[in-house]
Each structure stands twice: as C-alpha cells, then as structure tokens.
Amino acid sequence: MPDKGVHFLDAKGPDGIRIYAIGDVHGRLDLLRKMHAAIAEDLGQYAGRDWRVIHLGDYVDRGRQSKGVLDFLAITCAADERMIALCGNHDIGFLDFLEYPSADGLFAHNGGWETARSYGVELNFRDSRALRAGHAELVRAVPPEHISFLRELKRWVSFGDFFFCHAGIRPGTPLEDQNPDDLIWIRWDFLNYSGLHPKVIVHGHTPEAEVEVMPNRVNVDTGAYISGQLSALVIDGSEKELLAASDNPSEGRDP
Numbered sequence: 001m002p003d004k005g006v007h008f009l010d011a012k013g014p015d016g017i018r019i020y021a022i023g024d025v026h027g028r029l030d031l032l033r034k035m036h037a038a039i040a041e042d043l044g045q046y047a048g049r050d051w052r053v054i055h056l057g058d059y060v061d062r063g064r065q066s067k068g069v070l071d072f073l074a075i076t077c078a079a080d081e082r083m084i085a086l087c088g089n090h091d092i093g094f095l096d097f098l099e100y101p102s103a104d105g106l107f108a109h110n111g112g113w114e115t116a117r118s119y120g121v122e123l124n125f126r127d128s129r130a131l132r133a134g135h136a137e138l139v140r141a142v143p144p145e146h147i148s149f150l151r152e153l154k155r156w157v158s159f160g161d162f163f164f165c166h167a168g169i170r171p172g173t174p175l176e177d178q179n180p181d182d183l184i185w186i187r188w189d190f191l192n193y194s195g196l197h198p199k200v201i202v203h204g205h206t207p208e209a210e211v212e213v214m215p216n217r218v219n220v221d222t223g224a225y226i227s228g229q230l231s232a233l234v235i236d237g238s239e240k241e242l243l244a245a246s247d248n249p250s251e252g253r254d255p
Contacts (some may be wrong), residue, residue, distance in 0.1 A: 005196025007215050011161035013235040018043065018051045020243065021164055022232045023211075023220035024088065024204040025055070027063020027114060029072060031230035034245035036076075042234070042243065050082075054157060056204040056220065057088025057166035057184065061111030063225040066094075067118040067146075074149040087153035088166040088205070089184040095150050098142060101135035103128070111225075155183045158199060162235060167205035168217065175199065190217075202233055211242050 013019050020039050025032050036053075043051055059073060060066035077083045093106035094115060102108060103125045107115070116123045116134065119141040124130035156165040156178070163175055165183040168190030173179075175198055182190075187206060196216050207223030211231050224230040228247030233240065 005216065006161045006199050007196060008200050008213060008218065008240075009215075011200045011240075012238045013160040013162060015237060016050055017159065017236075018046060018049050019054065019159055019162070019235040020052070020232050021054045021056060021162075021202045021218075021220060021235070023056055023222060023230060024058040024207070024224060025063070025069055025230065026058055026061055026090070026111070026225035027066040027069055027118065028224045028230060029063075029065035029068035031224050031228070031245045031247075032069055032072060035230050035232060035243070038243055038245055039232070052082050052084060052159065054164050054202075055083075055085045056164060056202070057086045057153070058090045058204060058221075059085075059088065060094045060115045061090045061107070062114055063111075064114055065118055066115040070146045070149060074145050077149070084157055085149070085153055086157065086164060086166055087150075087155050087184055091150050091153060092184060095147070097135070098139055098147070101131050103131055155180045160235070161199050162202055163197070163199040164202045166203060168203050169197065169201055171195065171197070 022035055039053060055073065059069045073085050077085050096105060097107035097112060108125045113123055116138050119138060121134055121138045121141055123134040156163060167184050168186045169178050170182045170186060171190060171193040191206060201217040203217060203219055204221035206219060207221045208219055210222060212219040218233050220231045220233050222229045222231040230245045232243040234243050
C-alpha cells in the first residue's frame with residue numbers, strides 16, 4: 001500500500017501567509033542580520049501579505065556572536081509575534097550549563113567556550129576551580145532577558161502542510177504526541193526514515209553542504225558557523241523556494 005502522508009511537492013502553506021524558515025544560526029549574527037535584510041527585501045514585493053519568520057533553533061555556540069544573536073532575537077521576537085523562535089538542543093545546553101557548570105556536557109564539548117567569550121568570559125574546562133569561577137562570572141554576565149527568551153522557546157509550530165522543529169520527529173508517532181526531547185535531539189531514526197509523515201517536516205540540527213529537500217522533510221541547516229551560509233526555506237501556498245545569506249556576495253536566492 002502507498003504511504004499515507006504529505007509529499008513535499010504536494011505540500012501547501014496556509015493561504016495568504018508567506019513563511020520563511022531559517023536554519024541553525026550558531027552565533028553568526030552577521031548572517032542572521034543579512035537574512036533578515038533579505039527577507040525584508042523579499043517581502044517588499046508582496047505589499048500587504050501576511051508573513052511568519054520561523055527560526056529553527058541553535059542560536060548559540062560555535063560562532064563568535066552568540067550574545068549578539070540572543071540580543072537580536074529577543075528584541076525582534078518581542079516586537080512582532082510573527083517572528084517565531086523555536087528551541088534547539090544547544091539552546092537547552094546553554095541553559096543547563098548556566099544552572100550547573102559541567103565540563104562534560106554539550107556546552108563544554110560543542111562550542112560553549114565561544115558562547116562564553118561572546119559575553120566577555122573566558123572558561124577553562126580543564127580545571128574545576130577555574131571552571132566554577134568562570135561559570136559564576138558567566139551567570140553574572142548573561143542578561144535575565146536572555147534567560148527568559150531561551151526558557152520560553154517553543155519546541156514546534158505548524159502551518160498548513162508543514163511542521164517546523166529543530167531536529168525532527170519520531171516516525172510513526174502522531175505530531176501532537178511527539179516527545180519534546182526528540183524534537184530537539186533526534187537524528188538517524190528520523191533522517192533515515194523514507195516514508196511520508198502527516199506533514200512535511202522542516203528542520204535543522206544536522207548540517208549539510210546545501211539545503212536537503214526530501215519527499216518527507218527539508219533540512220535547512222547548512223552549517224552557517226563554518227560554511228558562511230545561512231539558509232531558509234520560503235513557503236507561499238504551493239510555491240517553495242530557497243533563500244540564502246552568505247559571506248559570498250554572489251549567493252542569495254535559488255531559482
């Protein structure tokens with residue numbers, strides 16, 4: 001029997017709403033600003049059109065401007081409810097480290113040093129006493145607004161035939177029953193699944209050299225922190241296209 005579900009080619013966004021889904025930022029404030037500028041320019045062609053901008057999580061770590069990214073998103077999302085920020089595993093990892101200074105967690109092993117440095121704090125993960133001192137300094141340096149922003153991040157949002165989350169879903173589990181941890185952590189059980197889902201899943205979490213468009217999902221994580229390209233999926237009714245903000249000025253919209 002054929003799979004029951006929605007194929008990317010058939011999927012539609014809600015009528016009258018232009019949607020932009022942006023991949024993992026990882027401290028690249030420069031690219032995030034470029035992407036927002038590109039979106040504003042694009043929307044200029046659709047006067048009066050409603051819109052949503054969905055950020056798919058992982059705002060901190062690895063890149064050099066995590067603090068700036070959180071400053072930008074906290075202000076931008078508070079100013080307009082059509083700006084939506086979802087939660088990534090690195091965002092939770094940052095909160096976990098602020099609560100408890102572990103040298104063995106996600107934050108310590110995957111770019112937390114760069115995040116701390118963006119707040120003017122140097123961390124030494126090899127010395128427990130120095131780590132405790134650095135942790136205390138970081139806790140003082142992180143504004144309460146950043147903590148509130150991260151704690152209030154949603155795990156998912158859905159529009160039309162599309163379901164947006166950071167990492168993916170557990171195949172076979174109804175969308176409304178997904179484990180919140182799967183939505184920010186799942187990888188191979190989701191990525192290797194070839195069947196259709198109730199909706200097309202738009203996600204990040206696993207960096208690829210280019211946006212990965214599959215029948216059942218779209219991965220817009222193009223490793224911005226190292227590749228210099230931040231990518232987005234644009235959905236307008238049945239039309240879908242890609243948008244990029246890049247270190248390379250010749251790159252932008254894909255035809």
